[in-house]
Structures are given as structure tokens and as C-alpha cells.
Amino acid sequence: MGQKQNHHSDSDLSKETKKRRRVAFSAVDSGVEPKDCIKIFLVSSKEEFHAPESFVLDPVDLSIFFDDDGKIYGYEGLKITIWVSSVSFHAYGEITFQSSSDRGKGVTDLKSALQRIFAETLVESKDEFLQTFSSDKDFVRTTISSGEVLKHKVFSGYSGDSNNGLANSATSDIEAVRMVVGDIAAGHLYSRLIPLVFLLVDGSSPIDVTDPCWELYLIIQKETDLQGEVQYRLIGFTAVYRFYHYPDSSRLRLSQILVLPPYQHKGYGRYILEVLNEVAISENVFDFTIEEPLDHFQHIRTCVDTLRLLRFDPIQHSVKVAVSLLKQGKLSKKTNNPRLTPPSSAVEDVRKSLKINKKQFFQCWEVLIYLGLNPSDKHMDDFVSIISNRVKYDIIGKDSGTSGKQLIDVPSDFDPETSFVMFRSEANESSTVQLDDNQTNQEEQLEKLVQERVKEIQLIAEKVTLHLKSSDASVN
Numbered sequence: 001m002g003q004k005q006n007h008h009s010d011s012d013l014s015k016e017t018k019k020r021r022r023v024a025f026s027a028v029d030s031g032v033e034p035k036d037c038i039k040i041f042l043v044s045s046k047e048e049f050h051a052p053e054s055f056v057l058d059p060v061d062l063s064i065f066f067d068d069d070g071k072i073y074g075y076e077g078l079k080i081t082i083w084v085s086s087v088s089f090h091a092y093g094e095i096t097f098q099s100s101s102d103r104g105k106g107v108t109d110l111k112s113a114l115q116r117i118f119a120e121t122l123v124e125s126k127d128e129f130l131q132t133f134s135s136d137k138d139f140v141r142t143t144i145s146s147g148e149v150l151k152h153k154v155f156s157g158y159s160g161d162s163n164n165g166l167a168n169s170a171t172s173d174i175e176a177v178r179m180v181v182g183d184i185a186a187g188h189l190y191s192r193l194i195p196l197v198f199l200l201v202d203g204s205s206p207i208d209v210t211d212p213c214w215e216l217y218l219i220i221q222k223e224t225d226l227q228g229e230v231q232y233r234l235i236g237f238t239a240v241y242r243f244y245h246y247p248d249s250s251r252l253r254l255s256q257i258l259v260l261p262p263y264q265h266k267g268y269g270r271y272i273l274e275v276l277n278e279v280a281i282s283e284n285v286f287d288f289t290i291e292e293p294l295d296h297f298q299h300i301r302t303c304v305d306t307l308r309l310l311r312f313d314p315i316q317h318s319v320k321v322a323v324s325l326l327k328q329g330k331l332s333k334k335t336n337n338p339r340l341t342p343p344s345s346a347v348e349d350v351r352k353s354l355k356i357n358k359k360q361f362f363q364c365w366e367v368l369i370y371l372g373l374n375p376s377d378k379h380m381d382d383f384v385s386i387i388s389n390r391v392k393y394d395i396i397g398k399d400s401g402t403s404g405k406q407l408i409d410v411p412s413d414f415d416p417e418t419s420f421v422m423f424r425s426e427a428n429e430s431s432t433v434q435l436d437d438n439q440t441n442q443e444e445q446l447e448k449l450v451q452e453r454v455k456e457i458q459l460i461a462e463k464v465t466l467h468l469k470s471s472d473a474s475v476n
Contacts, residue, residue: 001111002094029103031071034062037137038080042262044233046130049083056261057084058200064107065117074107075100082114082128086233086260089192090328091118092129114181116194141232143189144218147177151275155267160386173222174235178274181239182212190216193237201258202294207239214241217275219268235263238272245286252280252355254290257297257421261322273304280355287357296365299460305356306364306464308376310371312354318346319365323372326382340369340386366390366453367460387457388450395446 021136041048046452072078077098084091086119087188100107100132114122123129155172156369179186187209197204207214219236234257244250259268280288293301309315323438342365366387373379 001114001122001128002311005112011454014278027103029073031069031073031105031107032075032078032357034066034070034072037072037078037433038082040082040084042084042086042260044086046133049051049130053081057199057261061200065198066113072108072110072453073105074102080110080114082118084196085132085136088132089121089196089339090129090132090136090137091121092123092126093118094126094457095165099271107367116167117198119191121192121195122454137231140189140220140234143185144179144220144232146183146185147179147218149175150178150217151277152273155271174223174271175220176271176366177218177220178279180212180219181209181214186216190219190239196258196260199256200261202258204256207241207255213294215240215242217272217279219272221263233258236268237386240276240277241455248272249284249286251286252276252288254288254293270300270304270362273301277308277355281353284341287351288355289357289360301360302363302367302460303463303467305354305360306367306371306460307467308354309350309356309364309368310359310464310468312350313343314353315346318342322365324371326369326373326386327379328363329379329382341365341390352408367457367464369462370457371464384450386444387453391448391450391453395449396442400451403469 040059041054043049043051043054075097076185077096079096080093082091082093090324095110123132127382153174153176155174155191181190190207191210194206196205210350211341217238217240218234222235223231225231236257238257239255239256241251241253245251257269257272259272276288279285281307290297290301296471314378320343326340341362347361351358356364369386370376373383376383
């Protein structure tokens with residue numbers, strides 16, 4: 001890791017000395033935000049290292065790696081440039097600044113901060129980093145050699161990076177490879193990926209590389225370089241935990257997923273989901289769940305699962321019944337309008353056959369009903385009332401005659417706005433929620449949630465419909 005200080009001339013120092021004599025005190029150091037002075041590049045070759053158009057990473061939050069309030073103190077004109085290799089996942093950083101001094105907040109130890117992010121992947125010199133592009137060019141290929149190839153697919157429309165030494169082609173060979181984390185090779189690979197997980201996955205923490213219940217599912221791109229050699233490039237991965245489920249089954253839970261930024265929005269995230277769905281079905285696990293998915297990934301997941309459900313015959317009758325009931329109209333006028341949830345038999349059929357859990361099935365169910373209303377405009381008021389009823393039920397248990405969460409104010413010497421007890425009421429138990437002066441605001445917030453959910457359903461339905469049309473066109 002390089003570090004340089006831009007030195008001033010003697011005349012500049014003389015001027016600075018005179019300035020200091022005229023000023024009785026210096027300003028307190030306000031610090032600098034890490035995102036304002038750190039730039040991180042993802043590079044795949046020596047040529048990209050020197051190219052100004054190299055891919056720039058956009059970290060979710062760099063401040064968590066710095067002490068106190070997440071700022072950097074003690075530097076003037078600070079600039080930190082970091083390069084991360086997409087071949088070996090080593091990193092190298094250069095630090096430059098005009099001056100460094102303690103102005104009341106100390107001087108941030110930059111090397112230690114970068115070490116917290118990149119750990120053993122951080123190399124000391126530029127020459128050592130550049131050397132890894134040749135010495136570790138087969139790192140991915142040799143590391144995954146003990147893994148299990150689950151699926152192969154040719155992606156069309158891909159254009160390789162111009163400076164990576166690979167032949168530019170319209171197609172890309174992709175393999176999905178599974179590795180058990182307890183394996184030494186898998187643990188070594190994941191340890192190299194941890195810095196990218198820190199930088200690009202919001203709220204992430206490393207998995208336990210000694211726990212064999214963790215599995216890595218890797219998306220590997222195979223391309224031929226200009227010398228005719230096949231190069232292996234890791235373009236994405238997911239970490240999945242295999243839980244025991246009584247008496248003789250297991251559950252799969254996706255905990256981390258990352259597609260490297262240059263390969264995002266090309267269908268690889270969806271491909272990972274397809275692979276995991278196939279694994280869940282072929283190995284007959286109890287179900288497949290995702291731990292706190294981000295909105296964008298949940299959107300993709302729901303699109304994928306809705307398409308699967310549209311082809312799943314055992315639930316089609318239940319969908320038609322729900323759509324027929326909604327088409328009868330005037331549900332929005334009723335005091336107790338139904339939530340139109342799927343029957344328990346359908347929930348169980350979906351879990352057993354498609355490994356979609358109940359919560360996810362309910363998300364897709366609303367999309368299925370919306371699709372069944374075609375055209376939806378004349379039934380929109382009733383559909384919105386169904387969504388509103390479900391949202392209220394989920395958030396505050398407003399649905400009459402059903403279980404829900406309740407907030408009860410309790411006497412306290414502390415802040416009355418934060419003094420309450422939450423409990424879940426039983427079915428048919430009368431609500432004892434005491435509404436405060438902000439009831440109007442609560443209704444407005446609920447209405448906003450309903451509108452956002454309806455908009456999300458419409459967007460998913462639109463994408464699903466387009467996919468079905470394109471699939472039919474390709475078949476014909």
C-alpha cells in the first residue's frame with residue numbers, strides 16, 4: 001500500500017509560517033467523509049489498472065470502517081485510491097495528502113482502517129498487485145475444481161470488457177458451481193470475497209467458514225482469451241445455510257447474494273434463483289427462504305416465483321375462485337371485505353412441490369389475482385380494498401375478527417411516546433388499541449403503503465406478462 005505526502009516548497013512554508021503568526025488559533029478539524037476521498041476500482045488486468053475508465057465501485061457505507069463518527073481526521077487534500085482485482089480478489093491502495101496534523105480530533109490511522117476492510121487481500125506494493133494478474137490468473141479455476149457443477153447455460157448478448165484480454169463475443173458460457181464452506185478451498189475463496197461483501201452488501205457480516213452447513217453457489221463465466229486459453233471468472237455468488245428440519249429434512253435459507261457490479265442487470269441474479277429453486281426441488285428440502293431480501297431482489301424473486309406459479313396446475317382453480325369472487329364487485333363497499341387468501345391446501349401444495357414458503361406465496365398470490373382480473377381497470381377499487389385489508393392486518397391487525405398486533409399504552413415515568421406494550425391478540429378478540437392524536441397520520445401512512453404495494457403488483461404483473469409474450473413468440 002503506497003502512501004505519499006505532497007511537499008511544499010520553502011517559500012510556501014515561509015508563507016504558511018507568517019499566516020500562522022497572524023492567526024491565534026486554527027479551525028477545529030471537521031473531518032472528511034470517507035466517500036468523498038476514497039475511490040475504489042474493480043479491475044481485471046494490468047491494462048485496466050492504468051485505464052481511467054476502469055469500473056468504479058459504489059460502496060454501500062464506508063463510514064462503518066472508521067472510528068467514532070465514521071469520518072477521517074487530520075488530513076488536508078486527502079485522496080485514497082484502491083484497486084480490487086476481479087481475477088484474484090487482491091487489493092492495493094494508494095494514499096496521498098497535502099499535509100497531516102492533529103487539529104483537535106487526532107489523526108486517523110488510514111492503514112489500519114483499510115486493513116479492517118481488506119484484511120489479508122491487501123498487498124503492500126503496486127508491483128506485487130500487478131503481478132497477481134499473471135501469478136493468480138488460474139485462482140478461480142483451481143479453487144472451484146473440487147466443486148459440483150449444477151447447471152450450464154449460454155447467455156446471449158454479452159460483451160466482454162475491452163481491456164481484459166478476452167475475446168469479445170455475443171455469448172457467454174456460464175456454470176453454476178456448489179461448494180460446501182467446510183471445505184478448505186471454499187473457505188479460502190470466501191475469505192477473498194469478504195471485502196466485496198462488506199463494501200457491496202448492505203448490513204452484511206461474514207459467514208462462519210468452518211460451519212459445513214454453509215454452502216456457496218458460484219456463478220462462473222468461462223471465456224477464451226486471445227491466446228486460446230479458457231479463463232474462469234467469478235461473476236457472482238450466494239451463501240446459503242442448510243438448516244435441519246424435523247424429522248428427516250432440511251431447509252435452505254439464502255443469506256448473502258452478490259453479483260459483481262459489471263455483470264448486474266444482465267439476468268445473473270435471476271439465474272442464481274433458478275439454480276437454487278432447482279436444488280430445493282431435486283433434493284426435496286422442506287422449503288427455500290431468503291433472509292431479509294432487499295426490495296430489488298425481492299422484486300426479482302416475486303417475478304420468478306409468479307411465473308412458476310402460473311404453470312402450477314394444482315392452484316389454478318383456487319386462483320379462479322378468488323378472481324371470480326372479486327369480479328362480483330362492490331367488495332370495497334362492504335364493512336367486512338374478505339382478504340381472499342389462498343386455501344391452506346394450496347399453500348401446502350406450493351410448499352411441497354415448488355418449495356415456496358407461505359409468506360412468499362402470499363406475495364405472489366396477489367399478483368396472480370391481479371393477472372386474473374384482466375382487464376383490471378373495472379375491478380380496481382375492489383382489488384385495492386383487498387390489498388388495503390391485508391396491509392392493515394399485517395401492520396396493525398385492523399382486520400375484523402382476525403388475529404393482529406396491538407399496542408397498549410402503559411403508565412411510565414419515561415417518554416410517554418415510547419412507553420407501550422405490544423402483544424398479539426387471538427382470533428375474534430376485541431381490539432383494545434387506544435388511538436392517539438396521530439390517527440390521521442397513521443391512516444395516511446397506511447394508505448401510502450397500500451398505494452406502493454399496488455404499484456409494485458402492477459409492475460411485477462407487467463414484467464411477467466412481457467416475459468410470457470416473449471416466451472410464446474420464441475416458441476412460435
